Amino acid sequence: MSLDIGVGLWTMQSTVSAPSSMPALYRRFVDDARRVEELGYHSMWMAEHRFWYDGWCPAPFTAAAAAAAVTERLRFGTGMLLLPQQDPLRLAETVATVDRLAGGRLDVGVGLGHRDAEFDGLGIRRASRGARMDEALDVLQAAWSGRPWSHDGTHFHYADQPPLPAPAQQPGPPLWIGGMADAALQRGMDRGLSFLLPQTLYPHEVAALAERIRAGWQAAGVAPGRIGILKDAWIGEDGDEAREWFLARTAVHYREEAGSWWVLKGRATGFEEPELLDRQLRRIVETPLVGDPDRLHADLQELADAGADLVVLRFNFDVTAERSMQAMSLFSRTVLPAFTGATP
Amino acid sequence: MRFGIVLRATGGERPLADLVAQARAAEDAGFDLLWVEEDRGAGDGAAGAAAGTGLPDALAVASALAPHTTSVRVGACCRAGTLHPAYLAEQAAVVDLVLGGRLVLGLRPAPGAEALLGDVADLVALGHASVPFRRQGGPWPMPAGLDGNRFGVTEEVAVTPDPVQLELPVWLAGPSAAVTEVASTRALGIVADDAEDAAGLARRWQAVEQALGPAALRLRRVARRAVPVGAGGAFDLDGLRDRLHQDQRAWRMDTVLLDAPPGAGADAVADLVAAVARRVRPRLAMAELPPGLVEHWEATGHGAGPRPQVPA
Numbered sequence: 001m002s003l004d005i006g007v008g009l010w011t012m013q014s015t016v017s018a019p020s021s022m023p024a025l026y027r028r029f030v031d032d033a034r035r036v037e038e039l040g041y042h043s044m045w046m047a048e049h050r051f052w053y054d055g056w057c058p059a060p061f062t063a064a065a066a067a068a069a070v071t072e073r074l075r076f077g078t079g080m081l082l083l084p085q086q087d088p089l090r091l092a093e094t095v096a097t098v099d100r101l102a103g104g105r106l107d108v109g110v111g112l113g114h115r116d117a118e119f120d121g122l123g124i125r126r127a128s129r130g131a132r133m134d135e136a137l138d139v140l141q142a143a144w145s146g147r148p149w150s151h152d153g154t155h156f157h158y159a160d161q162p163p164l165p166a167p168a169q170q171p172g173p174p175l176w177i178g179g180m181a182d183a184a185l186q187r188g189m190d191r192g193l194s195f196l197l198p199q200t201l202y203p204h205e206v207a208a209l210a211e212r213i214r215a216g217w218q219a220a221g222v223a224p225g226r227i228g229i230l231k232d233a234w235i236g237e238d239g240d241e242a243r244e245w246f247l248a249r250t251a252v253h254y255r256e257e258a259g260s261w262w263v264l265k266g267r268a269t270g271f272e273e274p275e276l277l278d279r280q281l282r283r284i285v286e287t288p289l290v291g292d293p294d295r296l297h298a299d300l301q302e303l304a305d306a307g308a309d310l311v312v313l314r315f316n317f318d319v320t321a322e323r324s325m326q327a328m329s330l331f332s333r334t335v336l337p338a339f340t341g342a343t344p
Numbered sequence: 345m346r347f348g349i350v351l352r353a354t355g356g357e358r359p360l361a362d363l364v365a366q367a368r369a370a371e372d373a374g375f376d377l378l379w380v381e382e383d384r385g386a387g388d389g390a391a392g393a394a395a396g397t398g399l400p401d402a403l404a405v406a407s408a409l410a411p412h413t414t415s416v417r418v419g420a421c422c423r424a425g426t427l428h429p430a431y432l433a434e435q436a437a438v439v440d441l442v443l444g445g446r447l448v449l450g451l452r453p454a455p456g457a458e459a460l461l462g463d464v465a466d467l468v469a470l471g472h473a474s475v476p477f478r479r480q481g482g483p484w485p486m487p488a489g490l491d492g493n494r495f496g497v498t499e500e501v502a503v504t505p506d507p508v509q510l511e512l513p514v515w516l517a518g519p520s521a522a523v524t525e526v527a528s529t530r531a532l533g534i535v536a537d538d539a540e541d542a543a544g545l546a547r548r549w550q551a552v553e554q555a556l557g558p559a560a561l562r563l564r565r566v567a568r569r570a571v572p573v574g575a576g577g578a579f580d581l582d583g584l585r586d587r588l589h590q591d592q593r594a595w596r597m598d599t600v601l602l603d604a605p606p607g608a609g610a611d612a613v614a615d616l617v618a619a620v621a622r623r624v625r626p627r628l629a630m631a632e633l634p635p636g637l638v639e640h641w642e643a644t645g646h647g648a649g650p651r652p653q654v655p656a
Contacts, residue, residue: 012441012505023508026441030411050434055505058434065407066442069360090427093384093400100399101360101408120493121501122428123484127492165385165398168357263495 003304003339006043006312007036007328008079008230012063013054017252018318022055026063028321033067035325036074039332040340043075043107045230045312048082051121054318061091061098061106068102076102079196079230079312080111080178084129085122088136089158092143096167104168109196110137111178115261130183131155137175137191144172176228180209189216194225199232199314200287203302210307228310229303232288234320235331239292242327247285249319254284289313293334300339345592345628346599348377348419349617350568351405353397354609362610363397363405364412369614371416373621377448379419379568379601380405402450403435410442418443419601421450421517421535424464425457428484430503432464433471437507445508450517450535458522465514465530471503472512515566524548528555533564538603540567542594549595566599567591571616573605577654579616585624592628605654615652622646 010032012025036044044067046060057063064076076098083091099106112129113119119126135153142149143164151158167173176196177188188195195213197206210227217224232250236242258280259270270277289299303311313331316324349370353359367378380402399405402420409418420439422432432449440447449468453461463482470477470486478500479486487501516523517535527534528551536545545567553560569587574580584602591597602620604613622641627633 022505023441023444026438027444030442050430050504051501052504053502057438058504059431059438062401062404062407062435062438063442065404066410069364069408070411087427087431090401090431093382094404097399097401097404098408100357101405103358103360115496116493117487117496117498117501120487120490120497121503122430123486123488123490125490125492163385165383165400261496269495 002309003300004042004228004310005300005336005339006045006075006077006310007041008045008312008314008316009047010044010057010060010063010316011047011049011318012057013318015054015253015256015318017249017256018321020318020321026066029063030067030070032316032325033071033074033076036328037071039328040336041074041328041332042310042340043077043312045077045079045109045314047079048085049115050085050118059094061094064106065098065101068098068105071105073105075105075107077107077176077196077312078109079176080109082113082118083110083136084132085113085118085124086136088139088156089143089161091136092140092164095140095173096144096165099167099169099173100165102168104173106167106169106173107176108140108173109176109178112184114263116263128155134187137187137193140175141172144170146170174225176226185209185213185216188225189213190220190222192217192220192222192225195227196310196312197227197229197308199230200283201229202287203306206303206308207306214307226309227307228312229308230312230314231303232284233296233313233315233331234288234290235293235296235327235335237292237330239290239295242292243290246288246290246320250288250317251281251285253317253319254281258284293330296331297335297338300335304339345588345597345625346376347374347620347625348379348599348601349375349613350379350381350601350603351397352604352606352608353399354607359398360408363409365610366613367409367413367416369610370617371413373617374625375416375617375621377417377419377599377601378406378409378413379421379450380409381421381450381452382423403439406447407439407442410439410444410446413446415446417446417448419448419450419515421452421515423454424451425454425460429464429467430471430484430486433468433503436468436512437472437503437505440507440509440512441505443508447507447509448513448515450515452517453520453522458520461516461522462526462529465516465526465532468514469530472507474502474506476500476502513564515564524551527563528552531556531559531563533566535601536567538568538570542590545591545597546595564599565595565597566601567597568601568603570603571605573654579619579652579654581619581623584620585627588624588628608654612652612655619652 014020049056050058176194234246264273264276406418406420515533572580572583
């Protein structure tokens with residue numbers, strides 16, 4: 001089975017751990033896109049959050065327009081875009097615009113979002129996010145249909161809409177569902193959407209989910225999508241050194257994110273529940289793909305055998321940005337050719 | 345007077361190359377501003393004078409132009425009133441970051457949403473102020489304080505990231521009374537449409553000056569102006585210069601957004617901006633030119649020559 005390999009995640013954060021000039025982060029994003037394309041990767045992935053001190057990019061496809069304008073082949077995706085927080089018509093317009101400018105190179109990964117503060121800032125009840133996700137998917141597909149359309153739902157109302165200028169990809173850029181809760185799986189299986197699974201899964205869990213998803217597509221009578229997975233990753237000639245360098249940094253990154261944002265057991269955020277936080281973080285440091293080239297090759301083959309046909313390797317964090325291009329370059333020389341068929 | 349060009353795309357399925365060619369030609373000719381309007385295609389009541397790129401998100405177009413230009417400012421004119429202003433504030437900040445501080449944000453009230461223009465302008469301003477804020481009442485309370493939203497919800501919210509510019513230029517577009525009223529109470533520039541004539545705009549700006557007093561001096565006075573086409577299909581640069589001169593005298597227009605005829609194409613636009621740079625702009629830069637200077641320009645071939653043609 002062939003395996004596409006993309007890289008992520010560009011979020012443009014200036015954190016306490018890695019303060020940066022914000023305009024420089026956006027300049028580097030565009031420069032990185034050129035380099036990522038030269039290195040032969042399939043795609044470059046971003047993510048969305050808002051109302052946070054570090055300036056996390058809240059409009060990833062808008063930023064992607066600049067990177068798409070200097071590349072020819074590289075695809076741009078979101079892992080994830082928080083669809084229930086979006087105005088779906090506006091998102092349909094943005095995606096149609098950027099997909100046309102890029103000549104049909106977008107992948108739209110959508111997730112529910114989880115931060116109450118983000119929903120509340122936009123005047124949305126977090127509890128409505130599942131229903132908003134379903135409606136928003138309907139709106140996107142109707143808006144990209146090239147026909148006059150209307151939508152009269154619980155959360156969104158658009159009457160007598162003219163056909164929107166269509167995206168370059170028809171019937172729209174591929175939609176990828178994030179998450180693995182039953183509702184998320186059912187939503188994607190019923191609609192024949194692709195999946196981008198979360199980074200903390202072990203290969204045997206990926207295999208079980210892939211089997212379930214393929215059966216679900218078949219049961220729904222829809223054309224199958226694709227199965228991708230996001231994986232935190234690092235590579236070095238010396239695997240032990242790479243592991244030590246990377247895990248120390250991502251532990252800092254995830255402790256800040258999980259401690260501030262994740263609500264554990266429905267009780268409190270992570271920093272207020274330190275024992276639960278530690279338990280959550282243990283899985284995060286156990287599941288990245290880290291090591292020397294041979295190790296990463298074997299890990300990726302295992303994911304391919306488990307049924308994944310796209311892996312997004314997250315080399316790029318706020319805390320690893322200074323060396324992430326080095327790691328991506330080493331990976332492209334030593335591992336990537338085995339999966340793309342290119343000569344190293 | 346500052347000069348801008350309204351971008352249109354005639355590149356069919358691959359509009360980027362067409363837009364980039366026009367943008368580069370305008371920058372090379374010394375133009376100050378590129379202007380992009382949202383274009384939702386046929387049937388959109390808001391399009392009117394706006395149609396042109398075939399692309400519905402002007403801010404995304406501005407982002408795509410960033411790596412192909414270095415100094416020219418980029419104006420992106422967005423529909424206002426149908427979308428939560430937080431999205432506009434966020435998206436505009438991202439584009440200003442991508443452009444390294446070269447964005448001008450245009451707000452054109454959506455049909456039927458004129459009454460919301462003030463709320464939109466206020467929330468965009470609050471969102472760009474780099475300070476957490478609380479805004480209750482109106483159509484978009486921030487934060488909303490909704491039941492069930494508990495964790496991490498605070499009394500105030502900060503829209504992030506901040507734009508590069510300390511004061512992001514926000515210009516209101518269109519002929520409606522709401523534009524004049526909001527510009528007069530928030531001290532924002534106005535972009536007039538081509539259909540608005542000099543006499544009407546003189547009255548409009550008189551109203552703004554009366555409301556704002558000397559603060560009105562800080563506002564940009566902008567208009568879209570269609571480039572006339574004369575006999576034989578050549579751009580009528582003398583006619584254009586006369587109209588701009590009239591605007592300058594009647595209401596102190598300081599920025600013009602030139603609108604080439606639909607279908608002009610990137611090559612014709614490149615010819616147009618080059619000709620305007622030599623034959624229109626210098627003659628409007630001062631109240632009067634010394635006797636003999638225009639004749640000198642024409643004698644050296646720099647201020648005359650064949651007039652660029654609109655493709656048939």
